[in-house]
Amino acid sequence: MSIKLKNKRINQGLFVALVVVPWIVIVCYVLMFASPRFVSTSSVVIKQVSEQGVSATGISALLGVNNTNRDDAVYLTEYILSDDMIDKLDKKFAFRQNFRGSGSDFINELDAEATQEELRSYFRKRVSVSLDEASSVLTLKTEGFTPEYAYDLNKEILAQSEVFVNDISQQVASEQLAFVSTQVTEAEARLNTAKQTLLDYQNENEIFDPQTNAQIVNQVIATLQGQLSSLRTEERQLLSYLNPEAPQVVSLRSQISSVEKQISDEQAKLTSPKDDKLNQQTAKFEAIKADVEFANELYKLALTSLESARIEAIRKMKNLIVISSPHKAQEALYPRKGYVIGTSLALLLILYGFVVLVLSVIRDHAK
Secondary structure (H helix, E strand, O other): OOHHHHHHHHHHHHHHHHHHHHHHHHHHHHHHHOOOEEEEEEEEEEEEOOOOOOOOOHHHHHHOOOHHHHHHHHHHHHHHOOHHHHHHHHHHHOHHHHOOOOOOOOOOOOOOOOOHHHHHHHHHHHEEEEEEOOOOEEEEEEEEOOHHHHHHHHHHHHHHHHHHHHHHHHHHHHHHHHHHHHHHHHHHHHHHHHHHHHHHHHHHHOOOOHHHHHHHHHHHHHHHHHHHHHHHHHHHHHHOOOOOOOHHHHHHHHHHHHHHHHHHHHHHHHOOOOOOOHHHHHHHHHHHHHHHHHHHHHHHHHHHHHHHHHHHHHHOOEEEEEEEOOOOOOOOOEOOHHHHHHHHHHHHHHHHHHHHHHHHHHHHHHO
């Protein structure tokens, strides 16, 4: 047998082994064993209740999305593909029982005894989430061996996603409001304490406003000093033509002495080392009053902050907007039989050509 004939037979054997047999196996699998898989598709976007100052174009302008929405979409994508989502869905859809199709598709079906890790890997093959960077729109695709299963799965993922978005928004808003509410409570308690201190001081000293009383005493002193000045002027007039021991002069001097003593008594009410004098009472009262006013301003500021926080929390609340609802598929999208058969044949031929080329190189070097 010639070497040429021998090489031809080897090439024929390789063609059968590398192309014909694998391709027949693939064709048999695709036509006889591969279970049809239906796809349900939906599109959603996360949007704040109120967004201001957003500059966007195209669908972004229509929906009011921005970079914050993109970040939210990324977080939602991670949640949809997370173990938490899988656990919630598995309780309702029983993946290990329902992702089995006809039971003969050993490649695309999930094993009934699959571990959590295997279930996660399989779930991410059957559920895909893609993000449009320009518009922050999420496209959700779910596969199932029946149109109803793919549709129900897609619909449930959307429902769980909406709950996730609402819970996160409410949690953030609650934390913000809780902090500001605590500040309001503390400010109110401080204001009440300051007011009570003021009331206690007024009751203990039996005085409403020491500063007002001090002003009244000053007015009295000013009036008495005016009277004293008038009396002394009158005294000088009498002494110009009467003896100092004259009854009129003695009487006038008695009045002058009385007014001077009254002025001294009134001045003693204002200033004295004793704690009950008006100057010290006024100083203490002004300090207490200033503390009340400061606490009142803090309370007003806290109330303003609380109202602002409430408005901001409402403004930042987020909703999951469904742009395109899922629908039941009317025909199976997978497997794409013609594509798989044609592509597999092309790849097998490429593999066969590569092997033949390698063998030819080896034979040339062996000569």
